[in-house]
Amino acid sequence: MMGKTSKFSYSFTSPYVFFFTVTALIFVCGSLVEATTDPADVRALQVFYTSLNSPSQLSGWKSDSGDPCGESWKGITCEGSSVVAIQVSGLGLTGTLGYLLSDLFNLKTLDLSDNTIHDSIPYQLPPNLTTLNLAKNNLTGNLPYSISLMTSLIYLNVSQNSLSQPIGDILANLQAVSLMDLSFNNFAGDLPNSFSSMSNLSSLYVQSNELTGSINVLAGLPLTNLNIANNHFTGWIPWEFKSIPNLISDGNSFDNGPAPPPPPYTSPPPGISHDKHNRTRGDGSDGGGSHSSQQKKLKVGPIIGIVVGSIVVLVCAMLALVFCFRRFSKDKQEDERSSRDFLGALSLGADKEVQDPRIKSTATTTDLKPLPAEILMGERGFGKPGSVKRTSSPITATSYTIASLQTATNSFGQECLIGEGSLGRVYRAEFPNEKILAVKKIDSAALSLQEDDYFVEAVSNMSRLRHPNIVTLVGYSTEHGQHILVYEYIGNGNLHDMLHFGDDSGKSLPWNARVKVALGTARALEYLHEVCLPSVVHRNFKSANILLDEQFNPHLSDCGLAALTPNTERQVSTQMVASFGYSAPEFAMSGIYTVKSDVYSFGVVMLELLTGRKPLDNSRPRTEQSLVRWATPQLHDIDALSRMVDPALDGMYPAKSLSRFADIIALCVQPEPEFRPPVSEVVQALIRLMQRASVVKRRSNEESAFPYKLSDYEAIEKSF
Secondary structure (H helix, E strand, O other): OHHHHHHHHHHOOOOOHHHHHHHHHHHHHHHHOOOOOOHHHHHHHHHHHHOOOOOOOOOOOOOOOOEEEEEEOOEEEEEEEEEEEOOOOOOOOOOOOOOOOOOOOOOOOOEOOOOOOOEOOOOOOOOOOOOOOOOOOEEOOOHHHHHHOOOOEEEEOOOOOOOOOOOOOOOOOOOOOEEEOOOEEEEEEEOOHHHHHHOOOEEOOOOEEEEEEEHHHHHOOOOOOOEEEEEEEEOOOOOHHOOEEEEEEEOOOOOOOOOOOOOOOOOOOOOOHHHHHHHHHHHHHOOOHHHHHHHHHHHHHHHHHHHHHHHHHHHHHHHHHHHHHHHHHHHHHHHHHHHHHHHHHHHHHHHHHHHHHHHHHHHOOOOOOOOOOEOOOHHHHHOOOOOOOOOOOOOEEEEEOOOHHHHHHOOOOHHHHEEEEEOOEEEEEEOOOOOOEEEEEHHHHOOOOOHHHHHHHHHHOOOOOOOOEEEEEEEEEEEHHHHHHEEEOOOOEEEEHHHHOOOHHOOOHHHHHHHHHHHHHHHHHHHHHHOOOOOOOOOOOOHEEEEEOOOOOOOOOOOHHHOOOOHHHHHHHHHHHHHHHOOOHHHHHHOOOOOOHHHHHHHHHHHHHHOOOOEEEOOOOOHHHHHHHHHHOOOOOOHHHHHHOOOHHOOOEEEOHHHHHHHHHHOOOOOOOOHHHOHHHHHHHHHHHHHHHHHHOOOHHHHHHOOOOOHHHHHHHHHH
16 A cells, blocks of 8 residues: 555656646646736726726725736626626615726626616617616616617616606617616606517516606517506507506506507507408408399399490590590699709709708708617708608796796896807896806897797707706796797806916816816717717807816707707808807808718817817917918827927826827818718727826826826826
């Protein structure tokens, strides 16, 4: 026995076995190194952790380093080097969801339920989720458009939050979803038609919302659990709902009794058998008995029948010939008249485009990819009467009396005046409950009769714009022929004054705040252009319309006011002159204005942020009066760029960040609109700029050509 042991001991210590053991250990260690988490996933989790206020409950998580998969961060599940699940339910997490979750490309499960996370759901979410659970938080806003792209989603639960607005028509591609829980929120409006496309939906919970209208869109779904209680649904409960095992529908305003059967000779709704429909048709048609009687009639009077039939056929043929001849003559006349009208339009087209650029902009935006709507908004909703179907959605804004507005503004006194635009003056209004709002009193001379007719509809649509970087319309008044808009009050002035009169007010914008303003306003434009249907073209994007709060968060104003463009003479004398430095070349030359024109104007605002100069400045030498013409040739020259930077920054910025900022500007201000990027790409470029800046912060700053304060980047990371 001892001999055997000694032999085993010798064999274990032999050089071959030792070499094999060492090799195996090296292989295992190498495997562990290779298992390092994908850098994009690490970066996304770091930003997410910071957005949650770096909670201690998430043991192992770090905001500036770490390996989530290799170090087993709490709630993280990985496959290989990819994060596939985040499950941190019921940990008392606060903060927001951040802006980089969409980089978790391989994430399948996201469970953040039963926490106190607030703010809105990000527009960009992990695209390949199968399970999304955000229930029992303090989330506001609406369901984001990116949900419509999650074709693999099976489970969706956003219940017990404070989500509101109509449910967007974004469900058409969610054919894999089997459970959807939207209950205990503030969703309003009708159920979208895209519900009917959810062919695998077996459980739907929408109870305790503010939903209205019919529920017929759910009639053809394979539901086994349906709770629609405590809403404002009307109409009848469809017959198909009798087959749903678990149905709760109380607390609505349904009509009494069962739903009426479908009318004869109509296609049955989904779920009604075609046999039943065919029987209805059979009951109302001549059956076999009628055919038998016809045979008898042929036997009694075959000659009479043949003669009468021939006469009828001959008369019908003659009538058809007469009708075709008259129709041909009429069509020929209409074609000739249309040709004359078309030739006349060619000769007058350019003038009409200049006089009413909204008509041209409507046509030029039709090539954009249509997106499911959160709202019905845009210039196409405010054309000439009869040119487009007018919306009839209810107004969500508060209706104010003229008396209450006069009291709040001291009868629109001069001491309350805070601004003046092309449509009228803006006043600071203080109400008895100490709530402060901004009141825009539209000059009656600024509206034509047509625009007056569309004012209430414009208010209805503008009140549905909901985004943290857009000034919210909270009320209106049309009493005594007045046209007044009431907005939330943003009390730290506008970007134009902050940049160009900062020395007078003692305020200045550091570099981190400028990046923050650029990203926030780009996100506002992204919402208007790519989330709203039809796309909302701002048409008056400039630094004076970017309001700043105390934390330098930007709030874009005058969104949707393109529907109330002033009359031609007033427009040229005020708005057009004031905004000329921001206008895209195609608009200045021909009156064409699209979403790409907004992108150009955004690039001009970024130039303001970079240089501190006005878009047009007659006090400068002639070659420097136009900011775009002066700056564009220098944007890719690092030495020239350093001389262009706003002196107020006092050198406190990183050279690489500055260069990338300039690259984005160069793309936006290209003279050809088709070469300008969509604003969503601008958003992503600005996010990458900020991410790279935070990486530079953790390295030596020797690479930077200019000094900068590290605290600036710490501040900017916390602000997103």
